[in-house]
Amino acid sequence: MIWLIPIIPLAGSLIVGLIGRRMPRTLATVIACGTPSLSLLLSVMAFVRLLQMPAEGRLLRSSIGSWIASGDFSVSFGFLFDPLSAIMALVVCGVGLLIHIYSIGYMAEDRDYHRFFALLNLFLAEMLVLVLADNYLLLFVGWEGVGLCSYLLIGFWFERPAAASAGTKAFLVNRIGDGAMVVGLIWMILLFGSVDFQTVLTDAPTVLVYGSVTASLLTLLLFIGATGKSAQLPLYVWLPDAMEGPTPVSALIHAATMVTAGIYLVARSAPLFQLAPVSLEIVAWVGGLTALYAASIALVQTDIKRIIAYSTISQLGYMFLGLGVGAYAAGIFHLMTHAFFKALLFLSAGSVIHALAGEQDIRKMGGLRQFLRVTAGSFLVGALANAGIAPFAGFWSKDEILAAVYASGHGPLWVIGALTAAGTGLYMFRLYFLAFEGKSRLDAHMLSHLHEAPWSMRLPLVLLALGSATVGFVGVPPGSGLLQRFLGPVFPASAHEATAEPTSEVVLAVAVLAMAVGGIVMAYRYYLLDPQRSEALAARYPALYRTFFHKYWVDELYETAVVRPTVTSARTLSELFDARIVDGSVNGIAALAARAGSLLRRLQTGQVPTYILSILVGAVVLLGYLAFSG
């Protein structure tokens, strides 16, 4: 039954994509939104069955046969549904369904309505393969499949040059990570003789030596793959550009689901990572630094979607931070709450962009709350959750990560996390105040056209807002909530996060909360009360401001250090080496043969006296040779 969960949206994709145009539009829409509903229903049913099982043995499997069998290696189309997969599948189907519904309104005017839904369904199918696969290779099918959908959806409006190059960039940057991951997988085959989760994860402690170089390298190769897909340093550069895609795509793929695949991969491979303390340390630091780094960029951006995109990178950093200190359940908890509030933020932003006919610059907005009440309200909920304000969802999950970081003895990382929390409050509410509060900076024409979105867009907003407000409670009390107890058996026993004593945990939580509130207060004073002050601040630290604004010039750095040298060397190879030397020597040999031929041709003059002379000379030489040698 499990295998049906991904197959249904796949079928939907084929139907809508290949014959959708020939059927009534309503029917196509019903199919496109019906398949995620069915998958959600099946996931819920499987989830209920899991709950009925004893806590330690919660596992459903189903296989639809062998995929590749060669020599002593074989891998099957096997699916598994355990607590970790269950959470992922529920999030993917649930948020996915809401975003499908939202897209009915958002994409209504687009001439490629059918292509959009076909790709959205295909994405859902591939994402479900990714989270339900029972082996690494099938996971990789989903992994690359979602990458393909992401590529095609970023480039959905492919006639825009920016969208076209953003799509290519996303695929290629991801491909770098995937290359590393492939090496990891083939190494895994060599070590374990298998890529099945069951075999690899059970045998890991006997095959790999704790702390060995092999364990570290293997897990790092997987992690490099994860940094590509989950947009971490140094491979995050594709995600901000991915905002060229339609906003529902940003919400579904580039916030709620696909970008969390890296988190899922690391969490799934927890038994491997437990054997590689060095790798875990690297995961934690990459996550922490990315969180702070992306938040600093988000502080000064002006495009509503890009700010949220940097926020996504930052929040994904938190999740890796949690995984890196062994708090796997906390990382997945944050993944889940983030899926709600980040999808909400993107969809609200989409509603704004929809209302403003494509305007994305927050400097040109302001005062939108009066016109878009539902949108503004839901955005506010999302912003509070994202900023980690109690009791909204993001507070609980982020708090649990930071508590685990502190308890594991990573003081500096905790400071980084707390600083990021302050930054998050600041950039989130800078965005909220500039866009929704204060005086409107819209022109009169735009003002007259302002309208709240249709019901199909408002409904998902309201539902996601409810989720963002409440879903955090499944993780309360910290460390032993419903979610943690549900996920607990999946992760290695030693990895249950070390919890600090309750009093210090409360102190820490209050401290981080205070940082976040401080960020919000600062945003309020600098962007709402007295906007001039923010400009003065930027003027006072011009170097810092420009560094943030230009995103640390990393895109420029990659362009100069990687892209251009590659193209230049390829051109040199092609135009100098290949054309002149390789091909030149071939043609040179041919020319030499021709030259030799034409030289020899001169011997054949056709004049009998020359021939007779030659014969004579030859005969004399021959006779002489015989006479003297004999």
Place this chain on the structure above:
Amino acid sequence: MSPTGGPILSMLIIIPLCGALVLVCIDGAREALIKRLALAISSLVFLLSLIVYAQFDPATAGMQFVERAPWIDSIGSSYLLGVDGISLPLLLLTTFLTPIAILASFSGITSRVKAYMICMLLLQAGMIGVFVALDLILFYLFWEGMLIPMYFLIGVWGGRRRVYATLKFVLFTMAGSVLMLLAMIAVAFLHQGSTGRSTFDLLELIGGSIPYGTQLWLFAAFALAFAIKVPMFPFHTWLPDAHVEAPTAGSVLLAGVLLKMGTYGFLRFALPLFPEAAAAFTPLISVLAVIGILYGALVAMVQDDLKRLVAYSSVSHLGFVMLGIFAMNVQAVEGSILQMVNHGLSTGALFLLVGMIYERRHTRMIEEFGGLSRVLPRFALCFLVVTMSSIGLPGLNGFVGEFLILAGTFRAHKGFAILAAIGIILAAVYMLWMWQRVMWGQSRRAENLTLNDIGRREMAMLMPIILLILWIGLNPNPLLRRMDASVAQLVEQVAGSPKADLPLLLRGFALQGLQPEFAHAIFTPNSQPRNPCESWN
């Protein structure tokens, strides 16, 4: 005789030959009839080959459907055909692609249709012969004979610089083949020297005891011929020229089938005949293969002409195949054979697709296009699937082959596998960059806006390939299962011989090079009793 009771392999060769004869007798003006007849004949051959596939016994490692008849008794050469798990996939690839290539020529070829179709059928017979011949002389006959129709296909129906391209192609290939012929004769002589029996039967020659130093020389001769055909870096420069000038169908068969003859030659002849030399050459060939992977990809990246881009991508893909073959374990070799089929499908389809836009716009320059996805949605969908197959998207065929090659290579040599993995990244770079410039963005020419999307005939060419791309991607086991026994046997024959690094290899050549008996056999034709010419008198 085959299980069907009929000489089915011979029929696969004879039917297109007879078909060509029939075409000769038809009035050249009746073009429609000629086209349909050629298509029908090649399709019939394909259907017959399906019988071979169906009746093939996966459990047998050795040759099946073996046919043997006396041929040139005086030198011990016989008419010997057979297939095993190594040649079966390639045989099917050939019979599958030929009708599609013929269908692709319906609109593109407007002059001398009759002669063209005769060439196509002769080519089909020749290609099939190469993959089923098990006698060295017979193999050589097909190997060289197949060049003739290809020579005309490019030289008569090709582009502007067709004469240059076709001469380069034929001369380059023949330069290698001549050495191979000498080596073949030497192998037979050596065999006769040790057993007293003169034969060119491959199955009998395998397992003979050729001294190591002699093996090196003979392997080198075979390897050169095959490496040119593959083509391996640095013998590849005939390929872009030949592709650019060849008509669409010529490119499809050139890339789809002809290149595989080189890689097949290594598997069928060079490895089992000279296992120790093959092992000694492994490091050198692996290095060249890895260079080919990266070099082909980098050079492909900066091509302006779509056909040149695809041609260089072939150099890269065939590098993977060679790397897998010389990893010499079951996964890598099966991956290589599968990848030969995959490359035939995806690159064949790429040339078809390029041909389609060439027929519409009479240019293949990337800069002339842009935004084609809007105008040609069906074309775009097909192109997308093929592109993804070519860059190895999991779920499609290319991934299975590449992954098996990498997994097998990693066992044999970690460094090569890691470098090859970089090739996977680069493959995405050149294909998607091309895609962005051709299919996405704004159209750069007004002519592009009025193009017609692909029609029914073109769909009929692409759909079978696309279905196979999906089918092999999701279910490669029917093919892999049929390879298992034969590949395992080959690996057993070859593996275990010591590898040599480059200096050692060169010393082997210099010091042990010409063993006395080898030199004797080659350079003293009058000596008794080794001279098979004796019986001619």
